[in-house]
Amino acid sequence: MKLVRFVFIVMVIAVLGFSITAGAADKVKVGYLHTLAVDGQFWIGMNKGYFQEQGLEMEPILFTSGVPMMQALSGGSVDVAIMGAVISNFPSRGVGKVFLINDIEWNTASLWARPETKAKKIQDVKGQKIATVKGTTAHVFLHTALKANGIDSGKDVEIVSMDMAGAVSAFISGAVPFVCTWEPFPVQIREKVAGAVMLSSAKEFYPNAAIIGGWVASNKFHEQKKDVLKKIVKAWAKANDELVSKPEESLKLIHSKAYSNIPFSDIKASWNAQKCETSKDWVKLYEDGTVSKWIGQVEKVFVEIGSIGDWVDPKNFFDPSIFLEVMKGK
Known part of the structure; x- marks a missing residue:
């Protein structure tokens, strides 16, 4: 009986040990x-x-x-x-x-203008403030789009960098006239800024960008x-x-x-x-x-x-x- 009990205990310990190892x-x-x-x-x-x-x-x-x-x-x-x-x-x-x-x-990134800017094309952002997050997908797209239209992103516009939620909020409130953002933030823009205009999106520069x-x-x-x-x-x-x-x-x-x-x-x-x-x-x-x-x-x-x-x-x-x-x- 003692031998049987001993063997049983050893088997239980072995099974538990395996379960612990396998479950780690x-x-x-x-x-x-x-x-x-x-x-x-x-x-x-x-x-x-x-x-x-x-x-x-x-x-x-x-x-x-x-x-x-x-x-x-x-x-x-x-x-x-x-x-x-x-x-x-x-x-x-x-x-x-x-x-x-x-x-x-x-096509995840896009550039938006508030209606009062009357902007219709990318060239209309020259000399303006654009909110985005520097060093991100949106910034890469923005630089590419501006460069393709003869605009220097470092000299011809003022990029206001902040986290994307803040950038979109600033755009919605009217604190900045333009924003370059990524999905799904355009949803908020369409809902809260009547007449907002999408000036460009990343698909226009694919696959070169x-x-x-x-x-x-x-x-x-x-x-x-x-x-x-x-x-x-x-x-x-x-x-x-x-x-x-x-x-x-x-x-x-x-x-x-x-x-x-x-x-x-x-x-x-x-x-x-x-x-x-x-x-x-x-x-x-x-x-x-x-x-x-x-x-x-x-x-x-x-x-x-x-x-x-x-x-x-x-x-x-x-x-x-x-x-x-x-x-x-x-």
Whole structure:
């Protein structure tokens, strides 16, 4: 009897020990921006349990723009960060490694004028104040649009930089005549500023000014936890392909779980402003150099606007191997 009891106790301890080991999840602090082009796949993965399937415990931490998020990444407050154009900024300066691309933000940014300005075209902003967030997707688009129309963004206009919620509020109140923003903020503009005019949007400069967003890992996390990054890629790929193959169903899930405060029609509008590829198609874009080219061309804009110094080849801060190893190992 004692022997049986002993064997039983040993078996229980073994089972409990296995359960504890098997259940020990890798904890990841994730900085993100609350805009569909940035966090769409993330919320699918979170709510469908795809990250959990990979043994990941993801802690979402919200930021209002990519600049403070990258500062948090640099300081160790977050392990990975999901963002737009800023993946071409801080990583080029040695802060973090880009390891995963979300989508192409082909029409997420836009330039707006208040009705009393009587502005009808981009040239009408010359000599005026424009509110936006410097060093972000909106700023990259604004610089590109102005340059294409013979306007120097550093000399011919006054850029008033503030967080995007503040920039849009200032525009709505009439404190600034123009704002350059991103989805879904145009929803507020249309609702609260009767007669507001959209002077331009990013699609007018695609693909020469294509902006891509994605995931950046801190240098330490990239160096020490590539196995965890591969798990993130596996979960992301499942969510991404679901989003691409079943957009209506996926968008309804995202709306109900993360964007219930805005109309579903606005989520669909945001979806139409971005381009998502299947994971298989992303493999081609990684391998043929397209992704690296797009990262590099946005980086050149950051050099032109003075956000960074010299241009750095993306191969120094973009690591495609993690994604490619996961996809080819499927």
